[in-house]
Amino acid sequence: MNAPVSPHLANQRDAFWMPFTPMRSFQREPMLFDRAEGMHYITPEGHRVLDGMAGLWCVNAGHGQPRVVEAIREAAGRLDFVSSFKMSHPAAQAYATRLCDFAPEGIDHVFFVNSGSEAVDTALKIARAYHHARGDAGRTKLIGRAKGYHGMGFGGLSVAGIGRHKIGFGPLLPDTAHLPLPYDRATMAFSQGQPEAGAGIVDGLEALLLVHDPATIAAVIVEPVTGSGGVYPPPRGYLERLRAFCDKHGILLIFDEVITGFGRLGTPFAAQAYGVTPDLMSCAKGMTNGAVPMGGVLVAGHVFDAFMNGPPEAIELFHGYTYSAHPLACAAGLAMLDVFAEDNLLGHLGSLLPFWESRAHALKGHPHVLDIRTAGLLCAIDLDPRAGAAGARGSACARLCHESDVLVRSSGDTIVLSPPLIISPEEIETIFASIEMALSRID
Ligand SMILES: Cc1ncc(COP(=O)(O)O)c(C=O)c1O
Numbered sequence: 001m002n003a004p005v006s007p008h009l010a011n012q013r014d015a016f017w018m019p020f021t022p023m024r025s026f027q028r029e030p031m032l033f034d035r036a037e038g039m040h041y042i043t044p045e046g047h048r049v050l051d052g053m054a055g056l057w058c059v060n061a062g063h064g065q066p067r068v069v070e071a072i073r074e075a076a077g078r079l080d081f082v083s084s085f086k087m088s089h090p091a092a093q094a095y096a097t098r099l100c101d102f103a104p105e106g107i108d109h110v111f112f113v114n115s116g117s118e119a120v121d122t123a124l125k126i127a128r129a130y131h132h133a134r135g136d137a138g139r140t141k142l143i144g145r146a147k148g149y150h151g152m153g154f155g156g157l158s159v160a161g162i163g164r165h166k167i168g169f170g171p172l173l174p175d176t177a178h179l180p181l182p183y184d185r186a187t188m189a190f191s192q193g194q195p196e197a198g199a200g201i202v203d204g205l206e207a208l209l210l211v212h213d214p215a216t217i218a219a220v221i222v223e224p225v226t227g228s229g230g231v232y233p234p235p236r237g238y239l240e241r242l243r244a245f246c247d248k249h250g251i252l253l254i255f256d257e258v259i260t261g262f263g264r265l266g267t268p269f270a271a272q273a274y275g276v277t278p279d280l281m282s283c284a285k286g287m288t289n290g291a292v293p294m295g296g297v298l299v300a301g302h303v304f305d306a307f308m309n310g311p312p313e314a315i316e317l318f319h320g321y322t323y324s325a326h327p328l329a330c331a332a333g334l335a336m337l338d339v340f341a342e343d344n345l346l347g348h349l350g351s352l353l354p355f356w357e358s359r360a361h362a363l364k365g366h367p368h369v370l371d372i373r374t375a376g377l378l379c380a381i382d383l384d385p386r387a388g389a390a391g392a393r394g395s396a397c398a399r400l401c402h403e404s405d406v407l408v409r410s411s412g413d414t415i416v417l418s419p420p421l422i423i424s425p426e427e428i429e430t431i432f433a434s435i436e437m438a439l440s441r442i443d
Helices: 023-028 066-078 090-102 116-133 154-159 199-211 238-249 270-274 301-307 327-342 345-361 392-403 425-441
Strands: 035-037 040-042 048-051 107-113 141-145 176-179 217-222 252-256 280-283 295-300 369-375 378-383 409-411 414-417
Touching: 048 425, 066 327, 090 107, 090 295, 090 327, 107 116, 107 301, 116 141, 116 154, 116 217, 116 252, 116 280, 116 295, 116 301, 141 154, 154 176, 176 199, 199 238, 217 238, 238 252, 295 301, 327 345, 345 369, 345 378, 345 425, 378 392, 392 409, 392 414, 392 425
Parallel strands: 141 176, 141 217, 217 252, 252 280
Antiparallel strands: 035 040, 040 048, 107 295, 280 295, 369 378, 378 414, 409 414
16 A cells, blocks of 8 residues: 655645646646556556557557566566676676677677667767777767757757757757758658658758868767657668768767667668668667666777777776666567567568558648658658647647547647557558548647
């Protein structure tokens, strides 16, 4: 039985200050989920809600994945905690090796952290420290991109490209700049997968980076597909050009694969889907199926090697977290790799993607729809904002979907979808039918 709550807190419902949540609206209309299984959340009243977001882009193998749950149970009973500072445990070693095998060729090392935000800040620090270790300490500039989301640490926020997230937090990192989003609705709307157009934006890239003097740039960080900012797949040739530019000027390329990693595009990482390998990759979310917090920075061999100089007893990187490579997280991560290897998640997804894409794009022509973008099992539907009430139409649409027991996410007036990869064609139909219903009812 729960211990009684102190009288002065008994009627207080806002003790939990929630992330990215309008606290006072939530008090009036709380959305609570008590359990989850497979494709569904279950409310305290026993109501089943179809999860169109894989939690928060993370429950890629579906809720309560039995291997993952069992691995966590077993790990909790065996080794609750061990530091990773100058010691380790077998699951961390095994997971690191298998994860690098899952990653693109050339990525041979992983630095474990506990979230996407920590992964991004760690990747940015490794990038600067890499140049420092090579005697090129003047390379400190970090280049992000408009609409990029890289978590909530000061580093990630500095390279991110969503202005409203920065308001009120004072000066961020100096020495940052941002590329434009490679998107132009006039020429790219309703493209399926990678837009064919957009060459003009790609051609402008080198000129823009040259403004910042490439010899001072440590790294460029991009999400291969912009995720939280509204699902923008890269135009054809864009990532290749970015890679070539970075190579030409000695700049490290970081892919933030926190959303695109672990199968979301039908391959282990976006790097494999697009055939472009970065020097560093941040990941999190689907790593443990969202069941235990974990993140990682996947590191190319040549970056790691640059640190392995100096006396062997000296610490090469003064960085890390108490919970880096936590035993429960490593167990969940290993189980997820088993799921990918043995349950044919990617094969299943590959067979579904044509239907996902065509069903999504069938919403073209519905009221309020300005653009639809798809990349792997991701989708964004831009709605025309109501005059003077930006975001109202998006949240009205998401609310109506929820009333029909389908959970979708609204980001301003964009509806975003990222369901678990185990989704069936019938469940895809349910999600889009629910959005169609909502679109026909909102004004
Ligand atoms: C691309 C990207 N990077 C970083 C993050 C931050 O991850 P976390 O919320 O685990 O800190 C996110 C979260 O959505 C993300 O989408």
